[in-house]
Amino acid sequence: ADVQSRPDHRNIDIDKVGVKNISYPIIVLDKFNGTQNTVARINIYVNLPYRHKGTHMSRFIEILSEFRRNISIKNIPQILEETRHRLHAQSAHIEMIFPYFIQKQAPVSRARALMEYICTIKGSLNGEGLIDLVVCVKVPITTLCPCSKEISSVGAHNQRGEVRVQVRFKKFFWIEDLIRLVEASASCEVYSLLKRQDEKFVTERAYSNPMFVEDVVREIALKLDKDDNFTWYSIDSENYESIHNHSAYAYIETDKRQENRRSKPAS
Amino acid sequence: ADVQSRPDHRNIDIDKVGVKNISYPIIVLDKFNGTQNTVARINIYVNLPYRHKGTHMSRFIEILSEFRRNISIKNIPQILEETRHRLHAQSAHIEMIFPYFIQKQAPVSRARALMEYICTIKGSLNGEGLIDLVVCVKVPITTLCPCSKEISSVGAHNQRGEVRVQVRFKKFFWIEDLIRLVEASASCEVYSLLKRQDEKFVTERAYSNPMFVEDVVREIALKLDKDDNFTWYSIDSENYESIHNHSAYAYIETDKRQENRRSKPAS
């Protein structure tokens, strides 16, 4: 009674079919500690050709169970190949979203604690055997409003923001380095643990470095433009405005493979 | 085949049974406009005595459909009575969570726009016929850190916070007035629409009025202590810290009916 394998007469291919929103403990590569234990929310799919009625969902869980102790952008292609093979499919897709922790030192006291960054690895293997990998990091930052600083006799409104950067790339890179690039592109970076002398430092640093949400995405774009390892990127930044109950938002996407989008005359 | 009405032999009363997380359009009382259309997420329950196997879930939906065009803290008792009656129960409970909109004027330009406040009305009617009503409002605010202001040569970190106030009360009051009380207890209030002159105003106002999360809940407690209409309250405030990726939090609860919690010697 293999109902799934029966023929289907509607003549319609399905692009993706599989398992969504399964939570699984995984072990990922860590630049400073070798590996890191975390918990991922995972989606894993294959295509389903028009002739078959259904896919075999339990096999996705078996694959996750086998690979979960060794996850990195290095072996996503292998996981995708295995998925495509075992599901008798032409294409395979995986998305893994997980908190990743990096130890940070406070800027003056050097006190250390862990910071959480939500990371996503997305991989697709298509019918021609081509792999498409996208890595996404979410990085909390501080922004201080340039307009507020200029027009106000004292102070300036500032707030937590969240930057989300997605990249396609040529060769392996450490997500720690991409996170650092983003943190260096804000009014100030954000910490888990700050002592009094650190709080003075971050307050003054943000005040001396006012940035709109527009400035944040442009600064990051400048840096990603210069790094040849990144062939495509999207950047968005959302400011949880301290003076409003909504967000200010900016978005840039650049595909270096198709065009030199930055070759405009400087008016 | 009324399976629900059959006897149950486990001899266990159920405190609450009913319908949870139903979304329904409602019309609520509005201080300035008479009524306001919004959308509520609703839970509605009754008790179930040990002798019956189940309750009749569809009746809850019928009651919501009848009353949805006229919701206010004034008629919650009637809805609860009707629920208890139709479900043949001793007690009844309702929770309605909905966005409520108030028109605000910017402080200098007087530009007007709507601000959203998430409100909750909770009502219980117990076996002795006593009604317990709790109203909750969530109010976004700005806080500016007193420590950061004092130790820094320029600026001070500030952020959006969210205050949640729950009250029990003697007689009808307007949630608009409770929201105003909270907004007047922060470093500055938050707006949907601010022009440049307003942004200068709110920046300077917050800077001149630094408050910890602890200060916010105490200021609100002082005011609620003075208002005899409120017989019980809880206040919490969560600051979405601009320098951290977590929140600072403070909570005060006072039951005026049981004790005079404030009668401590001023050290």
Next chain:
Amino acid sequence: ADVQSRPDHRNIDIDKVGVKNISYPIIVLDKFNGTQNTVARINIYVNLPYRHKGTHMSRFIEILSEFRRNISIKNIPQILEETRHRLHAQSAHIEMIFPYFIQKQAPVSRARALMEYICTIKGSLNGEGLIDLVVCVKVPITTLCPCSKEISSVGAHNQRGEVRVQVRFKKFFWIEDLIRLVEASASCEVYSLLKRQDEKFVTERAYSNPMFVEDVVREIALKLDKDDNFTWYSIDSENYESIHNHSAYAYIETDKRQENRRSKPAS
């Protein structure tokens, strides 16, 4: 001190900049009642050419305030034109997500109550003046597993699922009709209010109509393929499996403008 209008020297265009996640009460067109009051979560953006430092965020709120009482896929182009004009931009984008309520009759008792459907309208106006509109509806459904029915001596596992359909189209259509099309493509549709005779009906109907998540998306695709008004669509269905703690998922996307994706030989 119009800081936003100052020149920027980084030479980087921003694709989208604006206001995200503002909640606003709106009035939308309703097939059966003329109009309907609801509450939307709204994002509204414009592009920002490389020469300007920032955009003027408060203008987005002014535009929402003016148009909020008259929202439909008919006047999104006008809102986008106005946004582009007032922000001195080349392109404009809007996304409005809102609960939409339709009265449904139970299948046997004819008892009536409201059902919520989460709808999204997305519109873009690009630099050439072309409008791109996408309408999305989320429709809860019941699915009953064909494999479980076939292999089990009695019963079959079934569950709530959620279908999300996005469409591009040639001319105005009622979202009520798109929702009906989806509800007719599941093992059974879902209701707010069912009496006992209705519960018998929906149970037996689902049992007589077993469908995998794959079947659901294919049935909907067949119908959307046949309707010439839809020029592009994506369909996904997520089954909140009653036997698992994760979802079964399927996805189909078809662009009728580019290719006749369905012109495959019926093996």
Next chain:
Amino acid sequence: ADVQSRPDHRNIDIDKVGVKNISYPIIVLDKFNGTQNTVARINIYVNLPYRHKGTHMSRFIEILSEFRRNISIKNIPQILEETRHRLHAQSAHIEMIFPYFIQKQAPVSRARALMEYICTIKGSLNGEGLIDLVVCVKVPITTLCPCSKEISSVGAHNQRGEVRVQVRFKKFFWIEDLIRLVEASASCEVYSLLKRQDEKFVTERAYSNPMFVEDVVREIALKLDKDDNFTWYSIDSENYESIHNHSAYAYIETDKRQENRRSKPAS
């Protein structure tokens, strides 16, 4: 400039002040594997007497960093003592919410995979030095409707539900055992990995074991009543109805320390 330590003149005690919603990797005790790595969302608070203006937020993070590799209900009292001591407070509170994974075997094929259960540990140390510990587990289950089964000629609607049990207790227990108790109290338990023979088993098992949401909470209450280690409990169960877009819900709370709530005459 220790602003926090300054006197406050409003004469208002704060019940809880501290850090909310910090995400941190932790290591917890595991019945079968010794320990388990997971990621917790943590709130940690102390009281603040009326005489002080503020608390010292950074110390909470230092405490979490020290204790994070060894978390269990056994050492929560020590963490609370340390928190109270370092913050110069009278009371301390901690809440840790984390996914916990247990390997399950499918009922027929014996195929193994991990299941996620969301667990919470809440601890309070009050001014008299008394510790109050509450453990909460969320357990996904299957329920099959007794009414639907009885009135329908074939099939019966069933769905995923989620049970949440909170307990107070006398001595250490394994959360694995509490989870098993809940899983044995539903129409059927839920698995991550089921092969075809397992799917037949769980379908038939649920059909032969119909339970309302009311039955689920009563079955669990019966078992918790009999176990003397539990001195207080609350149980709720939420059924994500397959025939509705809302949930059926039931709740029982029993405090064995205050009363023998079950001493009613069996009508």
